[in-house]
Amino acid sequence: MRAVTIDDFGATPTVTEVAQPTPGPGEILVRVRAASLNGFDGAVVYGFLKDMLEHKFPITLGKDFAGTVEAVGEGVERAAGEKVFGVVMKPVVSDGSFGEYVVVGEGYGIAAIPEGVDFAQAGALGLAGTAAAGVIDAIAPAEGETVLVAGATGGVGAYAIQLAAAAGATVIATAKPGEETDFVLGLGAAHAVDWTGDLAAQVRAIAPEGVTSAVHLAGDPAQVAELVAAGGRLASTLGFGPEHAEGLDLTVTSVMANPDAATLERLATAVAAGTVRVPIAGTYALDAVAEAFGAFGAGTLGKIAVTVG
The missing domain is CATH 3.40.50.720 (NAD(P)-binding Rossmann-like Domain)
Incomplete structure (x- = not known):
């Protein structure tokens, strides 16, 4: 599958081919439709977190995701085709959301996308x-x-x-x-x-x-x-x-972000109701994520969205 990766700290994020992940017990394979940039992504690229978190190269960047359930592992009740969003929460920085697919855990960092919220909005909401x-x-x-x-x-x-x-x-x-x-x-x-x-x-x-x-x-x-x-x-x-x-x-x-299901659902419900607006300043395709990082570093107002597929 296509994904935005780096092979070392300080490397320019580029689109490469990586193996499509497979969900294990308690995991969900999500076909990613949208994501967004966060300060965390830049911190990973420049190695600011290397002494705090374990990193495994090549690293697929990205924390936020929105898409559809493609497949599930043992013990997961979600159905294929369900629209979901959230934040990739893993102990090792390696498999992120800037790719065509991502595997995430069922129990934390994921929620259903409600009616009235599109993939682009959900993909820029999580972190x-x-x-x-x-x-x-x-x-x-x-x-x-x-x-x-x-x-x-x-x-x-x-x-x-x-x-x-x-x-x-x-x-x-x-x-x-x-x-x-x-x-x-x-x-x-x-x-x-x-x-x-x-x-x-x-x-x-x-x-x-x-x-x-x-x-x-x-x-x-x-x-x-x-x-x-x-x-x-x-x-x-x-x-x-x-x-x-x-x-x-x-x-x-x-405070650290806590993307538990209840908080994600509360935010998505507010977006669906129109009481919270997702402030997307620019949208970039997967192939243009390096350009998106430049825009983010220049101080874009609000969120920078990434479309996948």
């Missing part, structure tokens, strides 16, 4: 969407509270804005003037603040006592923490945890 759900669940914004989203223009930030706004919070999103500002306001942010300027002054002009809570997806976590009012909450996807906030009157949570 970023569940990371956003994790940070918003951690800060638990309530009606009328103010939430600062730092790192608002990427995939996780785009979903976090929408989830916080749907909870009734007033969202302040970091974005440069122009296209970035239009993007975050279009997703439901009430205010945009330019992170290249005096961020503190801009936030304090909107929330003089500080914001109720903050989501840290980019930038200096200490600066973001200082903008949260006493007794507030902060959630970070970049390793900023309680041990880094000693002396601050804040509840700090370090």
Whole structure:
């Protein structure tokens, strides 16, 4: 089958022929129809995770997937042809979703695609969407509270804005003037603040006592923490945890994406209902994934989708 692979850290992702995988007990063979890029993919290419996760070359890149069940292993109840999506969750980085087929486990990282959600939307929802759900669940914004989203223009930030706004919070999103500002306001942010300027002054002009809570997806976590009012909450996807906030009157949570079935289903249901929009900025065919990586690195707004087959 055709897949986007690398044979060493730092290599350019290229389309090669690899063996089609076979599902074992408790596994599902998915015919991939769509996927998307995440920061994790770039981290794999450049070896940023080589000391944290085992890697086995050649590596087929890709975490997100959406497609149809092609075959199942022993003990799996899903039927061939069922539409599914999710995140490839394996202990070894080797067999990803940027290929015509991928094998995933039945018990974690997979859910059915509901009516009203297409493959492209589902393929760009898994990892970023569940990371956003994790940070918003951690800060638990309530009606009328103010939430600062730092790192608002990427995939996780785009979903976090929408989830916080749907909870009734007033969202302040970091974005440069122009296209970035239009993007975050279009997703439901009430205010945009330019992170290249005096961020503190801009936030304090909107929330003089500080914001109720903050989501840290980019930038200096200490600066973001200082903008949260006493007794507030902060959630970070970049390793900023309680041990880094000693002396601050804040509840700090370090979050990793958790693509369990319940979270995936909750996000897909929100997309089907129209309360969450999948912000696809560009779509690339499998043969153009190297180009897609370039666009991702340049800072594309929202998500970059990949079509397969």
